[in-house]
């Protein structure tokens with residue numbers, strides 16, 4: 001069978017300067033789900049890192065347990081870290097984010113930082129401090145907190161206020177640990193998710209995380225890691241979630257993937273669903289020249305074999321680069337520009353008067369005559385604007 005064109009095509013070939021990354025757990029994913037066993041063989045973390053470097057990724061993200069079993073001795077652990085650093089140096093790939101696996105072991109069945117059991121909470125802190133040390137060794141400057149087990153099924157089992165207080169205590173403890181060890185500029189990003197694997201998770205949306213951050217000891221060190229799939233699981237507009245993090249200066253990391261709304265966490269290839277919303281997320285990041293890493297957190301379909309894993313990687317990377325080109329096309333499109341100018345309906349005098357309160361501005365606005373019917377008569381040609389967007393995306397503009 002002839003190769004798909006993109007295997008040999010120069011255009012849309014990822015470069016390090018595109019700052020792409022994957023969680024290594026995405027390519028190590030073996031296709032297991034709650035109803036079926038693995039469909040792919042094991043992939044070693046170091047092969048995952050090598051493979052991603054070969055695909056043009058600038059960096060990768062990882063869990064402590066992806067690299068080394070929690071049961072490993074200190075010696076085994078150190079050897080693994082040395083091997084990882086060698087692979088990173090050889091293949092020219094960096095580690096940008098590290099995260100502690102506080103979900104898999106059964107001791108975390110009722111939470112880690114929010115467990116009712118003080119011993120579990122303490123173990124979670126110990127495991128995370130070790131992960132932070134590991135991150136510092138390999139140069140990962142972002143630590144993600146995804147509280148996959150921080151939640152409840154039985155409301156009577158846990159006070160939600162108490163749980164949030166415990167969550168805060170853990171984040172505070174660990175942020176002091178980073179500062180004590182002079183690991184700055186290391187920063188933390190909390191990744192919200194509404195449910196799954198728990199019935200309800202604490203800190204379910206970006207908005208909840210943004211509300212939580214200022215209540216912590218070192219809010220400057222704290223940001224958000226929004227994931228498209230987690231927003232869309234709730235039927236929320238993922239683009240608006242990302243925008244709010246960006247606007248607050250709190251977009252520390254991002255997880256890109258695809259998801260049908262209001263379902264279980266599907267984690268599909270970036271671009272596989274809702275192209276228009278995905279396009280606007282790429283537009284947001286590119287227009288803002290967001291300096292962070294474009295990280296994919298999704299997994300190959302369970303139907304893929306070990307080669308299909310790399311087709312999944314190619315697909316995510318190409319989808320981003322193609323959408324980035326569409327963004328440039330959309331921004332430069334004369335008809336779209338003219339329509340947006342018409343819609344903007346600028347008035348420098350009024351804009352200046354509204355921009356900040358002063359007694360004079362308030363006076364000027366109170367004295368001004370407005371005709372609401374005339375305001376309503378301004379035509380907003382959104383049908384055309386949206387159709388033009390569709391046509392850019394469909395490749396006819």
Ligand code: GLT
Pocket residue numbers: 025063099100144146191227255297
């Ligand atoms: C897990 C989860 C992701 C988180 C990862 C970080 S692990 O795969 O589904 O959304 O980002 O711990």
Ligand code: MN
Pocket residue numbers: 191227255297
């Ligand atoms: Mn994620």
